[in-house]
Amino acid sequence: xxxxxxxxxSLSVQEGRISILNCDYTNSMFDYFLWYKKYPAEGPxxxxxxxSIKDKNEDGRFTVFLNKSAKHLSLxxxxxxxxxxxxxxxxxxxxxxxxxxxxxxxxxxxx
Amino acid sequence: xxxxxxxPSHSVIEKGQTVTLRCDPISGHDNLYWxxxxxxxxxxxxxxxxxxxxxxxxxxxxxxxLAERTGGTYSTLKVQPAELEDSGVYFCASSQKRFTDTxxxxxxxRLTVL
Numbered sequence: 517x518x519x520x521x522x523x524x525x526s527l528s529v530q531e532g533r534i535s536i537l538n539c540d541y542t543n544s545m546f547d548y549f550l551w552y553k554k555y556p557a558e559g560p561x562x563x564x565x566x567x568s569i570k571d572k573n574e575d576g577r578f579t580v581f582l583n584k585s586a587k588h589l590s591l592x593x594x595x596x597x598x599x600x601x602x603x604x605x606x607x608x609x610x611x612x613x614x615x616x617x618x619x620x621x622x623x624x625x626x627x
Numbered sequence: 628x629x630x631x632x633x634x635p636s637h638s639v640i641e642k643g644q645t646v647t648l649r650c651d652p653i654s655g656h657d658n659l660y661w662x663x664x665x666x667x668x669x670x671x672x673x674x675x676x677x678x679x680x681x682x683x684x685x686x687x688x689x690x691x692x693l694a695e696r697t698g699g700t701y702s703t704l705k706v707q708p709a710e711l712e713d714s715g716v717y718f719c720a721s722s723q724k725r726f727t728d729t730x731x732x733x734x735x736x737r738l739t740v741l
Binding site: 558 | 631669670671682726
């Protein structure tokens with residue numbers, strides 16, 4: 517039973533524009549949410565996180581929004597750069613430490 | 628500071644053989660995790676060590692998988708005997724103490740069972 521879902525397997529965006537990645541979850545016990553970025557042949561790299569007590573967290577070009585009532589979070593990348601082309605994973609956890617991941621969204625930034 | 632390292636990077640074995648994957652976490656990290664990604668799907672949790680103790684092994688597929696963490700340092704994941712469905716990329720991650728501490732991932736071991 518997949519508790520974290522990323523319904524868009526791919527996203528293509530022009531350089532300089534905004535990338536918006538979406539993620540939905542079903543487990544109401546999740547209280548910590550993360551985005552990881554993955555390049556081919558590498559492990560996932562932590563990007564940004566948000567606690568359930570917040571609805572927004574910003575770090576440079578990356579902003580994560582959390583809507584607890586809708587069990588939905590999104591990642592905004594502004595402006596998108598060619599180096600942002602990668603697979604992005606949404607993940608969630610509760611205080612049991614283990615991360616539940618979505619299937620990933622492949623982002624391609626076009627020059 | 629060295630990151631999480633995994634060995635080997637690739638392994639190709641035949642069904643029925645045994646394979647042992649190794650993970651060296653970031654020095655000082657109490658928590659060590661194993662995850663697996665099969666055929667481009669989601670990354671799935673396998674198990675969690677706190678120091679040398681298994682804290683949660685709810686994600687282990689079956690008793691063909693055995694994980695150990697010697698002295699609370701490096702960890703091994705043994706698959707014996709390997710089956711075709713065990714193919715995938717096995718990731719190790721480590722973190723400090725709290726569940727909100729970032730989990731740092733290794734590059735993964737790509738296992739192919741023929």
